[in-house]
Amino acid sequence: MNLFQIITELEKVDPEIADRLTHRRSALSALGSFGKKAALAAAPIAIGSAFNKAVGQNTLTAVNDVLNYALLLERLEYAFYDQALRAPALAANLTSGSAARGAIETIRTHELAHVNLLTAALGSAAAAAPTFDFGTTAFSNYASFLTFAQAFEDTGVRAYKGQAGNIPRTLNPTVGGTQVNLLTVALQIHSVEARHAAHIRYMRRGAAAGAQTTIMPWIVGAEANMAPAAVYGAGVPAANFPAENNLVQAGITLTTGIGATYTEADVSAAFDEPLDNTTVTNIARSVAKF
């Protein structure tokens, strides 16, 4: 299952879905940066009406589209950790009662909770669960496993960030017996994924984990640390989904533009960047079959 398949399925019941998604995306793209403020000021009515139209088309179906995409990623992460915890080659490093196993079990528990929450929010609209094959490399040794884990967590953070603008702030469905705000829930998952990413990155410092002793919990530049470079690269379009070494925020180059001089390492690390769903799905398919 991927987004294009989801859209194809939706087209069977809603022939205009592709058009609506396209319009919505272009309107959001047009509003993608502070740098376009001038353009917005020059053409407020044109952009404004395009945006209003886009909001009007952001139907529940489209939101379910976003939620099913999130569900796919959470299912992938859960399957990854669940398989890792049962992988023979990792048993020596993920020994019962160890801090490492405890951390991975904690993360697996969170991913399963995210799967359950998104499944409940989607109800009958939830996509069928695929099976995931991570190949022979991912679980062949501890260092490899943690490299994959870093890739999935950092990609997950970017994936949620990339959808934040696509979730209306006013959707408050009931999950189980509790009413939630969908945008808030998405960000609560987003920050948990970032906590996971920070911890996994630090685990890689260990001698048995590959002794990546310079790796930080935050992303410095677009340094992939042996994970796929695409995890830290630009999405499509790059103007809206810049690479992690992006130095421009709020329309200004922060290394030199705001009074003092800041290093590229600090500026890039101070911000995580969003990623579009197509690039995220391509990254996932480059390391797993599903």
Place this chain on the structure above:
Amino acid sequence: MSDSAFSFLGRTLRRRSFLRVAGATVASSALVLAGCDSNDDTETPAPTTASLTFSNDNFGLLNYVYLLEQLEAAFYQKVVSSFPSDFTAADRAAFTDLRDHEVIHRETLKYALGSNAYDANAGTNGMVFDFSSFALTSRTGVYTAARTLEDVGVAAYNGVAKLLQVVTDGSHLTYLKLLVKLASVEARHAAFVRDQLQASSFADTDIVTAAGDLAGLDTVKTPVEVTALIAKYVPVTIVATSLPTT
């Protein structure tokens, strides 16, 4: 509270400059600073009446986040300027990074707010925070303080997103996309300082819900909840009740 804690009001916001700030913020609808009575012609307004009221719009929300980043940056700056004696070289390097990240966050929000920043006219004499409630002379004390501030920051970012009011120029989406870029870095910070304080506590059950419908979700707090938690560090009364609540 120390004299320095009130320099923001006592020195910076003397009556004349106070009026300039108030005028600018009224014009921009960014926020309202209140605190001077009609007889206030001295250079030291009564501190107990000083308050910082965030306005009921997106600029109010951004100023609220800006204040949090100012608080975090000031905290790390204080630590970096006088490391506890048991800080390792790795601790020092990490806290220098954390300081730099938070200063960059602060300056980015200040730039984004422009004339709508609540302290746009305060010059170099910004808010002076009071960290006397923290024990900053030991590694444990410093990491405990950092954990408190970072976890609050994560909860604040998670709570502010849905409050951004939809405006016709689409700027709410621009703000949302900027804030979420900072939010996950705050979560990385939080995980790091938690792990340093207590191994593998990066996502413990005190911050990530363990069971029930909301299992697996990070903490979320409203501006009113957050400002109550940080009140002791801020030398003025913060009024967050005017901010959007839905």
